[in-house]
Amino acid sequence: EYSFKKNYEKNDFDLLIKHFKKECFFCNKIGKKSDHKTFKRRNGTDYFEGHHFIQQNAKYKLPLLNDLINSDENMIWLCSNCHNELHYGRTKRIKEKINILWEDEKIKRMLIEKNFFEIIQANNDNDAKIWIEKMYKSNDGNEKDNIRG
Numbered sequence: 001e002y003s004f005k006k007n008y009e010k011n012d013f014d015l016l017i018k019h020f021k022k023e024c025f026f027c028n029k030i031g032k033k034s035d036h037k038t039f040k041r042r043n044g045t046d047y048f049e050g051h052h053f054i055q056q057n058a059k060y061k062l063p064l065l066n067d068l069i070n071s072d073e074n075m076i077w078l079c080s081n082c083h084n085e086l087h088y089g090r091t092k093r094i095k096e097k098i099n100i101l102w103e104d105e106k107i108k109r110m111l112i113e114k115n116f117f118e119i120i121q122a123n124n125d126n127d128a129k130i131w132i133e134k135m136y137k138s139n140d141g142n143e144k145d146n147i148r149g
Contacts, residue, residue, distance in 0.1 A: 024048060024079040025104075026097060038079040049083045050075050053101055054116070055135055068114035073106060086136070094136055102129055 023046075024038065038046050052074050059066045068074055078086065086097050101107055111117065111128070122128035 023077065024082055025076045026082040026100065027079055038081075047080065048077045049080055051078050051083055051086065052076075053107055053110075054132075058135055062119055064119045065116070068110070068116060068119075071110065071114060073110035073114075076101070076107075095133065098129075098132060098136060102132070 038048060041047050052069055053076055054065060054069050054074055056069055059069050082097070085093055089097075116122075117128055120128060120131050122131060
């Protein structure tokens with residue numbers, strides 16, 4: 001447990017269990033859970049990956065986003081299939097997932113509370129959404145240009 005997170009209280013097993021007891025943000029919201037199942041870890045828990053909605057590399061362009069990026073509210077949990085699709089999938093599917101994330105109440109509240117719109121100097125919601133699509137490289141409309149390595 002100590003190597004799991006240094007800032008957790010010793011023997012905080014409730015927090016540890018909460019951390020590993022996750023469900024995929026997308027599989028639980030779109031499609032059927034049986035569409036693609038995650039695999040089980042050696043310890044029997046389902047495998048999920050953490051994803052930063054506002055990606056970590058954004059802090060290099062806008063250091064004021066650092067507080068938002070490192071907040072717990074910015075972390076979403078995904079099965080490895082959805083996580084990879086969000087990073088490397090077709091533009092249409094990335095946009096669909098961004099739209100779902102954009103409508104999530106927890107994410108909306110985080111963006112407002114962490115002054116996201118002011119930091120990126122967005123005049124309205126549409127400008128902010130376009131900024132996010134650019135961050136995910138999904139706003140070009142050209143599938144050939146959406147290949148990342």
